[in-house]
Amino acid sequence: MATQITESEDQFKVWRGKNLEPKRHGGIRAASIACVVEVLENMVFLCNASNFVTYFIKSMHYPLATASNMVTNFAGTSFLLTLFGGFICDSFLTRFTTFILFCSLELLGLVLLTIQAQTPRLQPAVGKTPSSSQLAFLYTGLYAMATGVGGVKASLPAHGADQLDRSNQRLISAFFNWFFFGLCMGGFLSCTIMVWIQENKGWNWSFRISAVALSLALVIFAAGFPIYLFKLPSGSPFTRIFKVLVAAIRKRRHSISDAEMNLHALSPVTRAQKKFRFLDRALMDENISENDVEEARTFIGLLPIFASTIFMSCCLAQLQTLSVVQGNLMNRKLGHNFTIPAQSLTVIPLTIMLSFIPLYEHVVKMFGNRVSSKFNVFKPLKRIGLGLMLASVAMAIAAGVEDKRRRVATSDSHKIISVFWLGWQYLLLGVSDMLTLGGMLEFFYSEAPASMRSISTSLSWVSTSMGSFLSSVLVSIANSVSGRYGKEWLGGNDLNHNRLDLFYTLLCVLNFINFFNYVFWAKRY
Numbered sequence: 001m002a003t004q005i006t007e008s009e010d011q012f013k014v015w016r017g018k019n020l021e022p023k024r025h026g027g028i029r030a031a032s033i034a035c036v037v038e039v040l041e042n043m044v045f046l047c048n049a050s051n052f053v054t055y056f057i058k059s060m061h062y063p064l065a066t067a068s069n070m071v072t073n074f075a076g077t078s079f080l081l082t083l084f085g086g087f088i089c090d091s092f093l094t095r096f097t098t099f100i101l102f103c104s105l106e107l108l109g110l111v112l113l114t115i116q117a118q119t120p121r122l123q124p125a126v127g128k129t130p131s132s133s134q135l136a137f138l139y140t141g142l143y144a145m146a147t148g149v150g151g152v153k154a155s156l157p158a159h160g161a162d163q164l165d166r167s168n169q170r171l172i173s174a175f176f177n178w179f180f181f182g183l184c185m186g187g188f189l190s191c192t193i194m195v196w197i198q199e200n201k202g203w204n205w206s207f208r209i210s211a212v213a214l215s216l217a218l219v220i221f222a223a224g225f226p227i228y229l230f231k232l233p234s235g236s237p238f239t240r241i242f243k244v245l246v247a248a249i250r251k252r253r254h255s256i257s258d259a260e261m262n263l264h265a266l267s268p269v270t271r272a273q274k275k276f277r278f279l280d281r282a283l284m285d286e287n288i289s290e291n292d293v294e295e296a297r298t299f300i301g302l303l304p305i306f307a308s309t310i311f312m313s314c315c316l317a318q319l320q321t322l323s324v325v326q327g328n329l330m331n332r333k334l335g336h337n338f339t340i341p342a343q344s345l346t347v348i349p350l351t352i353m354l355s356f357i358p359l360y361e362h363v364v365k366m367f368g369n370r371v372s373s374k375f376n377v378f379k380p381l382k383r384i385g386l387g388l389m390l391a392s393v394a395m396a397i398a399a400g401v402e403d404k405r406r407r408v409a410t411s412d413s414h415k416i417i418s419v420f421w422l423g424w425q426y427l428l429l430g431v432s433d434m435l436t437l438g439g440m441l442e443f444f445y446s447e448a449p450a451s452m453r454s455i456s457t458s459l460s461w462v463s464t465s466m467g468s469f470l471s472s473v474l475v476s477i478a479n480s481v482s483g484r485y486g487k488e489w490l491g492g493n494d495l496n497h498n499r500l501d502l503f504y505t506l507l508c509v510l511n512f513i514n515f516f517n518y519v520f521w522a523k524r525y
Contacts, residue, residue, distance in 0.1 A: 011231060011232050013230050025228070025229055026227070027227075030228055031164050034163075035178050037220055039183075040186065040213045040216055040217035040220075041214065043194065043213060044190075044214045045078070045149055045186075047198070048145075048210060049074065049078075050190065050346070052070070052071045052074065053067050053325070056070055060123070060129065060138070062129060064495075068322065068325075069472045073468070074142055075317070075464070075468045076466070076468030076472075077143065077146045077150075078145075078150055079149075079461040079464040080465035081147055081150025081151070082150045082458035082462060083150075083154070083455065083458050083459075084150060084154075085102055085153070086155075086158075086452075086458035087454075088154075090234070090237055091233050091237065092233050093233060095155040095156075096159060098155040098454075099159060102147070103151075103152050103217065103221070106147075106149055107215060108148070109142065109145030109146070109148060110145055110211050110214060111211055112140060113141040113207055114210075115141075116137055118204040150461075153458075153461050154458045155454060157441055158453045159228075161176070161445050161453075163228065170364075173442055174364075176445070179441070180357065180441070181353075188347060188350040188354060194206060194210070237451050240295060241296040243282075244282045244288055244292050244293055244296040245279075245296065247284070247285040248280075248281045248282040251281040251285070276301065279296055282296075295451060298448065299448070299455075304525075305381070305525065306444075306462070308388075308518035308522075309388070309463045310467050311470070311510060311511050312388050312432060312436055312514075314471045314507065315391045315429060315432075316391070316433055317468045318429075318504075319426060322500060322503075323345070323398075326405065326495065327345060327419050329416065329496065330417055331416045331418045345419065345422055345423060346430065348430070349426050349427045349429070350430060352431070353434045356431075380439040381443065384435065384443065385522060386435050387433070387439065388432070388514065390435070392511045394424070394429045395504050396504075396505075397425055397428065398422075398425040398508075399501045399504035400501075401422060402501040403501040404421070405417050405421065406496060440463065441457060444457050444459050478490065482499070489502055
């Protein structure tokens with residue numbers, strides 16, 4: 001386990017420089033505001049991200065592959081920019097200020113998209129893609145929103161956890177479980193109420209309601225400032241890590257034992273258990289402190305775990321793109337008068353997760369301390385590993401369902417299978433996301449250096465970002481390679497004549513290999 005870096009109360013301040021009063025400032029009440037805000041913010045983000053593929057196809061007239069990549073690139077950029085947002089609030093601004101600024105930017109992007117959706121001259125003519133000016137307007141709104149999302153998701157969970165006693169790991173763990181509950185509730189509202197509005201009232205109303213909901217989230221968050229604890233920024237952590245790495249490289253010809261002469265407080269056993277011991281050479285530089293070295297050591301130790309979760313996010317990206325297209329080609333009738341929107345299939349795993357999280361919290365309180373650490377599946381690393389394994393199972397089932405759907409559709413054009421066949425992949429990938437993302441948020445916050453908690457928590461979202469980009473890359477590679485040996489797996493707009501089942505099989509195999517890579521690093525953490 002990585003060495004924890006101490007954190008004192010003088011790193012926090014309260015409103016107007018008042019004296020910190022534990023009964024008044026911080027605590028569960030202040031932390032719960034972050035969970036409520038996450039419901040609204042995630043509802044806005046997901047209801048747009050999951051439906052942009054349809055919007056780009058029907059309103060902007062892009063082909064399937066282009067629209068799919070536009071959505072994954074938007075989602076990927078949103079989550080990738082959490083690293084930038086985390087850097088800002090760890091280095092220069094408080095997490096409260098960072099949230100206010102970036103949430104306002106997200107709202108601005110949403111307003112621009114709302115204006116375009118209800119202004120005919122800002123939309124392309126039927127059968128044509130957007131002009132250069134229309135495209136510029138679209139991308140300005142889209143990526144202003146993406147930048148805002150990045151800062152919001154970097155600052156909000158860390159700000160919420162900062163309100164709690166960081167020595168109480170059970171309390172921190174409970175916060176991240178309930179924060180994930182808020183995230184799921186936002187997703188539930190997105191795939192039910194918001195999807196119905198988009199399907200029946202149009203994009204104009206959807207964008208308007210999203211703008212109102214995000215404005216409400218901003219007001220609720222800002223209203224809590226009298227009771228918040230504000231984490232003071234501590235300068236650029238990347239600069240300190242870079243100095244440690246440079247110093248360690250410069251002193252590479254010296255033995256580690258010489259460097260460890262500066263670590264009189266450490267016992268020989270503690271020294272032997274430390275990871276990345278080559279960094280201790282940096283201590284021979286009088287400008288490098290032991291705390292700087294531990295900060296670099298801890299953050300570098302998180303990176304292999306982070307990298308091992310990227311491929312699961314690649315599998316998860318399919319729910320917002322290709323799975324939606326699948327659902328649109330299946331029987332979505334429920335009774336005689338109601339048609340299920342394909343995007344609403346996520347309600348299946350979300351309903352289960354919303355029920356499961358309170359149950360999970362109850363079980364942890366009852367049995368969490370009675371299970372040995374070796375077999376405790378409540379630990380973040382165990383939960384992440386289970387989530388990665390479920391992603392492989394989900395993609396195997398997804399491949400089988402798509403093979404069945406395609407064979408039925410091509411053998412009889414009047415016969416299509418029920419959209420509920422997709423429920424299994426939505427369910428398993430949803431539970432996989434709950435275990436993996438929830439585990440990562442808790443793990444990265446708890447294990448991170450005190451000065452890098454926003455950046456480290458952002459790694460959870462960056463994993464999602466890299467998965468989205470990787471999905472786009474794999475689609476391109478699969479099309480390129482399969483095209484050389486016959487027909488592209490995902491070429492054209494007719495999914496009935498594509499081989500999405502083979503693409504899902506590829507994701508299953510690659511994710512299964514990645515699972516063993518994760519186990520390798522998790523055992524050595």
